[in-house]
Amino acid sequence: MRGPLRARLRGVAGLAASCVLGAVAILAVNMAVVGAAMYAEGLAGGGTAPEASKVSESIVERDGAYAVPPDMEQALRDNDSWALLIDEGGNVVWGLGVPDDVPTRYTPADVASFARWYLNDYPVSCWRRDGKLVVVGSPRGSAWKYSFSQGFDEFSGGVLLLVALFCVNLVSLVVFVSALSRRSWKRRDDARNEWVAAVSHDVRTPLSAVIADASLLMEGPDLDPGDRERVARIVAKSREAAGLLADLNAVNRLRYAMEPIDAGDVRLAAVLRSVAAGFLDEGTGACELELDVAPAAEGVCVRGSESLLRRMAVNLVGNSFRHNPQGCRVTVSLDVRGGLPGTPLGRRLVLVVSDDGRGLGADMLAALGRRSGSDLPEHGLGLVIVRRIAAAHGGEARFSKNAGGGCRCAVTLPAGRRRMKRIPKASPSR
Incomplete structure (x- = not known):
């Protein structure tokens, strides 16, 4: 089950990463839109009043009189703003465009009142200059001023709250998208299962008729040896x-219909002897078949489905026979490896099927070495089933070339009583 589990984990990780990247992208777009809107609003508004610090820097004193350069004066007038200078005694010693309802004398309490807020409802900014105070005011209703303060503990709690809200929103997004994706995947898988089942049924019926009619025809007495050989083919x-x-059908069920069934303790040695006997009874042609079961593997069981394990062995041996019509020597061996001495913990049954035939092509070996995916291969379907059956039983199948030619497959399965949580639904052996 490690193969399907890893595939599911990779899918979930990819989905989560996509949601995170999507949230970051949405946040970046929102910030860009807000920034563009603020910039456009600034352009449409024609700018803002000069800051009190800039006005203070531009004030020039000559013979006790104060003035600002023409460009600063024009900037104040363009924004309907005004400015004044208050000395240490609270008297206004200079002003430019000051409204009539603005006082000309101020007490320390008055200064403390408007320094950060409003002066007669005019939003103002202040700046200190050589013991004096520069005040720049804007039209009523042109700006909103609000003072906000908060303790550090409360501020930290607010930041943590924002982070928690972001995480909750992100998890909700992942769950929502995952649910939608799961429904879409289920509909796709159901449609594929129905299509494969329908095609299999429609094709199996005429194939059975062809086999039955050809078998009857082959037994007829009127066929010459050449025709009889063609009918046999x-x-x-x-x-x-x-x-x-x-x-x-089997590979489709292994990939898309992982349903729990009753699993049992299967003696793999007995299964291999039965498979070998079946091939010998049917005839191996120009090929030779040898079975070698180590004494230590005789009574060792594998927890799983006997029909699936039988199909795995049939596919491995049949693949060697089918692709070597010129003849080859096929060796099937079973042994036990690993484990703590005196205990079944960590023991592995190793099934090796090898031949000295023409072997597998480089493309086929590369395809069998890739991670299991949803796409079916163009050829070698029986070997793909071997790999998936091994993975379903908690093991793995590795394919390679023999040093002297031919191919080799080593299937490693957990030995002893090992309960499987899920096992693919068994398909009929052939």
């Missing part, structure tokens, strides 16, 4: 097509 190829159709 039709029967063999039709049965091979039926086997490929069964493999297609």
